[in-house]
Amino acid sequence: MRIVPVSLGRRSYEIKVGGGLLPRLGVECAALKLGRRCAVVTDSNVGKQFAKSAVESLSAAGFQPVLVAVPAGEKSKCLSRVEKCHDQLAKHRLERKSFIVALGGGVVGDLAGFVAATYLRGIPFVQVPTSLLAQVDSSVGGKTGVNLKSGKNLVGAFYQPRLVLCDLDTLKTLPRREYVSGLAEVIKYGVIYDEPLFARLERDLSKLLKRQETTLRDVVARCCEIKAEVVGLDETESGLRAVLNFGHTIGHAIENSSGYGKYLHGEAISIGQVAAAKLSQQVLGLPADEVGRIEKLFIRAGLPVSIKLDAARRKKLFAAMLLDKKVSAGEIKFVLAQKIGQVVWGQKVPTELIQLAVP
């Protein structure tokens, strides 16, 4: 097991990465000195596989868990679903010292985290991410939230978990498309922060695609370390944290304008990162061979790197870009790469160049 500390003063916590962690959930929660009542929020797919293990582990440790299952999929990330969860917590008399366990992928983590952030003005919560995407990205750093009709994650709160348990065993049964989607965030960490990680991914991609445990453990822990470092320096995204959004401005717009669910998040940001790499070449002189290495790694991982759009869809995509949370005074700002392992944020890019980068 690897332990990655997230340093945020009084809100500090640990990320634990390894096999066989889910059966230890109860013991781990007991060490946090929380109230006895808790709710395990999960979705209909993940629940079938792992809810029993989670609930049994919590019960064995003396907790009184109640299961709150939501429909699988992005559609559960909405305020009416938040309210249904709140209602269930109130029904089961959860109190301020009670806690929530988010057991699932990014949707469950974002939703359950926001439910925890807002129920009784905030109760503790523990993340048990069961997808690669959630383990390396969404479960770490305290971003929680839901979608509006007009955009993804437009509603939410910065709210830190008390603990993140990344059980690598839960990745074994992940559908290949979803697993590969998670790799898009993994590759991102190499591009934005860590050339040696990028090089290792080029080298060990086949092991990673086979979900080999030691490689996976090292890589997941390293991604969490990078995210923890960035978040520790800028918890509420006033500056540095923006680097984590490399590829996301275009990626989010793709997800939004094509209707949530058509592209998985990792697929959308794979296209977005390759577009951002091309913009980086134009604006910051990122060398052509590095653009090539980036594009090639995404392709080798089995991720899409381009999108074909008719005029109407293209218009919709550019409109969606203007609704990004990072837009300031109507101006879209990009995270762009100077070289692999080093990016800068807050880059203005002429609209014509963006048009060219999204072919």
Added chain:
Amino acid sequence: MRIVPVSLGRRSYEIKVGGGLLPRLGVECAALKLGRRCAVVTDSNVGKQFAKSAVESLSAAGFQPVLVAVPAGEKSKCLSRVEKCHDQLAKHRLERKSFIVALGGGVVGDLAGFVAATYLRGIPFVQVPTSLLAQVDSSVGGKTGVNLKSGKNLVGAFYQPRLVLCDLDTLKTLPRREYVSGLAEVIKYGVIYDEPLFARLERDLSKLLKRQETTLRDVVARCCEIKAEVVGLDETESGLRAVLNFGHTIGHAIENSSGYGKYLHGEAISIGQVAAAKLSQQVLGLPADEVGRIEKLFIRAGLPVSIKLDAARRKKLFAAMLLDKKVSAGEIKFVLAQKIGQVVWGQKVPTELIQLAVP
């Protein structure tokens, strides 16, 4: 004008109390260095009276305000209304540096504050409370939130405003019942924290009932000072802040079990405070003459001090008490008075005594 500072480190802000402040809203916001776009959230009643002045003042100072009006009344404090507000903010392209002005009473402040806390994971907001209750209580201290079917304020966030402007002129047109309801919170500050304030209220009650400006200014500013002091010591209600809930455990249960709206908040906590004073006599030996002074002041102010309940309503009321946010391990804890001006919190009270105190 009186200025009351609220000291919360990086989240510190000022409360300004005086006449003629609403027309200065734009100038005051300009001093905060916020983005140009903003939304004035108000309700159908308050909007008619004051929205024009607020919007004109903001426009004159160079801001681009949009008006978001919600139906007047407690029913607007719900998540579906929050979402409608979010949708309007997104439609008008409010960004992270944009801000919200909450123009209205407690409902508008709680709702708009929660909207600000959760839109784009938090944008700045300014409170312009237009009721006495909101000026002395709900606009100060950062509690924001909405109701669930199963209870009041069960959903929310601790989120501080950047500024609170208490324009005493807005109190002039307040219906008498609502104004008097606000006095219940004013009297509370005397009971929990400040015997001289309580004595002054006994002395100057008639001036206060006439809404005499200098008395009102002194009293509102003193209430805000007390609240600011308490909140400064315990922002997220882990201890001391609980004293502000004197009379509220029973008060909230009255509001909840009788259907929101039948009793105004101040009326419910007036009954709740007199009941708490009687409990204080039994449990902590609060002298009978002080119980009498407390009861008499509420009566003189024109507030109800008792409630008649049939068996079914009584059962409902006690069930509602168990859902209070301050309940821990199923135990109701009370704030009780040792003497006027001094209370203790976390007091266990035998159920029989509670039954007797709510006649």
